[in-house]
Amino acid sequence: MNYVGTRGFAGDKTFAGALLDGLAPDGGLYVPAEWPTPGFDLSGDYGTLTQNLLTLFGVDVLGADAVKAAAERTRAAFLRDGEVPLTQLADNLWMLELWHGPTLAFKDMAMQMMAPLTDAALKQRNETLTLVTATSGDTGAAAVRAFAGSERVRLVVFHPLGRVSPVQRLQMTTVQADNVLNVGVEGDFDDCQAIVKALLGDQSLKQNGLISSVNSINWGRLLGQVPYYLAAAAASGADKPDFVVPTGNFGDAFAGWVARRIGGNVGKLHAAVNQNDALNQAINEGRYIRRQAVESASVSMDVQAPSNFERLVYEASGRNAATTKALFDTFNATGAVTLSPELQAALKAEVTASTVNEAQTAEAIAHAYKAYGQVICPHTAVSLSAALERGLDHPQIVLSTAHAAKFPDFVTKALGFAPKVPDAIQALYGQPEKITELKNDRVAALDLVKGFAAA
Numbered sequence: 406m407n408y409v410g411t412r413g414f415a416g417d418k419t420f421a422g423a424l425l426d427g428l429a430p431d432g433g434l435y436v437p438a439e440w441p442t443p444g445f446d447l448s449g450d451y452g453t454l455t456q457n458l459l460t461l462f463g464v465d466v467l468g469a470d471a472v473k474a475a476a477e478r479t480r481a482a483f484l485r486d487g488e489v490p491l492t493q494l495a496d497n498l499w500m501l502e503l504w505h506g507p508t509l510a511f512k513d514m515a516m517q518m519m520a521p522l523t524d525a526a527l528k529q530r531n532e533t534l535t536l537v538t539a540t541s542g543d544t545g546a547a548a549v550r551a552f553a554g555s556e557r558v559r560l561v562v563f564h565p566l567g568r569v570s571p572v573q574r575l576q577m578t579t580v581q582a583d584n585v586l587n588v589g590v591e592g593d594f595d596d597c598q599a600i601v602k603a604l605l606g607d608q609s610l611k612q613n614g615l616i617s618s619v620n621s622i623n624w625g626r627l628l629g630q631v632p633y634y635l636a637a638a639a640a641s642g643a644d645k646p647d648f649v650v651p652t653g654n655f656g657d658a659f660a661g662w663v664a665r666r667i668g669g670n671v672g673k674l675h676a677a678v679n680q681n682d683a684l685n686q687a688i689n690e691g692r693y694i695r696r697q698a699v700e701s702a703s704v705s706m707d708v709q710a711p712s713n714f715e716r717l718v719y720e721a722s723g724r725n726a727a728t729t730k731a732l733f734d735t736f737n738a739t740g741a742v743t744l745s746p747e748l749q750a751a752l753k754a755e756v757t758a759s760t761v762n763e764a765q766t767a768e769a770i771a772h773a774y775k776a777y778g779q780v781i782c783p784h785t786a787v788s789l790s791a792a793l794e795r796g797l798d799h800p801q802i803v804l805s806t807a808h809a810a811k812f813p814d815f816v817t818k819a820l821g822f823a824p825k826v827p828d829a830i831q832a833l834y835g836q837p838e839k840i841t842e843l844k845n846d847r848v849a850a851l852d853l854v855k856g857f858a859a860a
Contacts, residue, residue: 406463407438408624411719412733413726420463421526424519424625425534427617428605433730434716435624437462440666447669448639451489452480455518455632461667462628464522471525478517479629482506489633489640494777497797499646500785501637502805508576509808509829510705511657512547515629519619520551527557527615534615535858537561537604539597541653541705542573543807545587548619553582560619561586561854563597566842568700568707572811572830578838585839586857592845593698594653595710600850607851613858621656622712630660638670643800645672650804651788652676653706655684655713657804658756662717672799674756677791682760683709689758691749693732695740702766702783702815705807710736721751759794761787769793770819780824782807783815 408418410429415438418426423435445457456476459465464472483505484490490502506513527534536558538548545562552560562577566589578587590597601618610616621627638646648671650658658676665671678685679701687693693714698707715733722728728748736742744752761769769786772793773779781789785805792801809816809824817823843849 406441408435409438410435411715411726412730419466420625421466421529424522424623425526425615425617427623428602431730432606433726434622434712436716436719443667447635447667451483451632451636452476454635455479458632459628464628467522467525467529471522474521475518475629478521479514479632482513482517483633489636491637491640491802492779494779494803495797497643497800498792499637499641499800499802500779500781500789500805501633501802503633504806504808506547507550507829508543508546509811509827510543510547511630511804511806512543513550514633515626516544516547516551516619518629519623519625520555522625523552524555524557532615533557533559534617535559535561535610535854536617536619537601537854538563538619539594539601540564540569540577541594541707542569543705544620546573546576549577549580549582549585549587552619553580553585555584559584559586559858561588561857563588563590563600563850565589565593565597566591568593569704570812572813572833573704575833575836575838578840579833579836581837581839586853587840588850588853589840589842590845591843594708595695595698596845598710598712600845600847603847604851604854610851610855610858613855616858620712621654627656627660627663627713630657631664634661634664634671635669637802641800641802645670646800646802647672647675647795648802648804649675649677649788649792649795651703651706651784651806652678652684652758653708653711655711655717657806659713659716662720662755675791675795676756676758677788678758678760679703679706679766679787680760680762681707681709684711684714685758685760687714687744688749688752688756691744691746693736693742693744695736702763702812703787704812705784706787717752717755718748721755722748759791761790765790767815767819770816774820780809780816780820781805782809782812
């Protein structure tokens with residue numbers, strides 16, 4: 406399978422190249438040159454399903470053993486007591502628990518997959534790689550756990566200083582691995598993401614070796630999230646259930662779009678955003694504006710410039726690279742762009758969206774416990790609130806993306822009692838931390854990464 410870029414890149418690029426590049430040479434995001442048609446059951450055993458999907462998207466260029474290892478690691482991170490972790494809450498309403506991996510967040514499925522695939526690609530080329538990633542909490546923790554100790558990968562994680570939960574911070578900073586650098590940036594997630602994109606495009610850094618990202622701008626990261634949509638839809642027994650996705654960088658929601666695009670039993674996709682609602686405004690109002698992110702309880706969704714929106718624009722515009730490039734060139738230059746009525750309508754036909762505020766988030770946490778006996782995190786609560794607002798006249802699956810104990814203060818306030826703390830979280834407290842604090846300065850970030858990559 407060949408991969409192309411959303412802004413016009415059409416070179417010869419296999420999955421291995423897209424994985425190690427992160428961004429396309431023209432600054433766009435990689436997508437398959439053509440969407441494949443599966444010739445296998447999309448509702449089978451999770452490990453087999455994942456292995457078949459990876460092969461379908463050309464991952465087998467890395468060898469059958471790499472595909473099998475990646476599928477097994479995602480299977481191990483996903484299942485609950487050997488079964489798809491889907492809980493029915495009410496008629497036409499299910500919750501899919503995506504937090505049974507090592508860091509208790511949905512990012513584990515994709516990250517656990519990416520690590521063996523990246524190692525296989527580097528071994529094939531006899532190369533080493535510097536990975537840089539921006540995180541609002543869970544991506545960084547999952548990446549650190551997946552790549553710590555790798556002999557061929559040096560990982561740099563940028564997070565907004567003081568704007569991730571204490572548990573998320575500890576999951577990153579207590580890992581004592583020489584190949585990991587944790588950086589706290591004086592800014593928000595969008596500042597961290599801008600630093601990463603600048604680093605990926607810096608030619609002087611590329612001269613020192615391969616550099617890529619494990620954010621959901623990386624196609625390999627996103628691909629690891631496709632199987633659980635197919636598995637959940639099958640496990641529900643419903644015909645074309647809708648999926649309500651708590652949305653930050655829009656990668657998880659776009660993975661659902663991919664599952665539907667290749668013929669999965671997936672109905673409508675609804676992106677539930679918090680008060681950082683640039684995506685909702687773009688889809689419902691036709692105006693895409695980058696504002697300063699506001700801190701919320703659902704910290705992993707505090708994003709005002711979701712990178713994967715570009716993939717959706719590319720697809721909704723009929724894969725028009727010129728339109729996509731012009732739109733995001735304008736957005737990057739000015740911070741605001743008005744969508745044409747035709748493009749807005751096309752986007753809304755692919756994905757719907759709504760905003761859930763802080764009060765509604767707290768109410769949804771209380772409702773989940775009172776009505777269903779479930780203790781949920783703020784991100785899951787955003788999704789649940791949006792699903793209930795949409796009504797239960799059609800099957801809906803709410804994505805639960807993190808364990809509630811990762812956000813104890815807000816959950817405790819909403820419920821009147823603290824969520825039970827798993828042993829994996831309890832063990833973090835009191836451990837020494839490694840963190841480098843940094844001004845929101847791209848030049849300083851470049852110097853820092855150069856020094857770390859060369860060490």
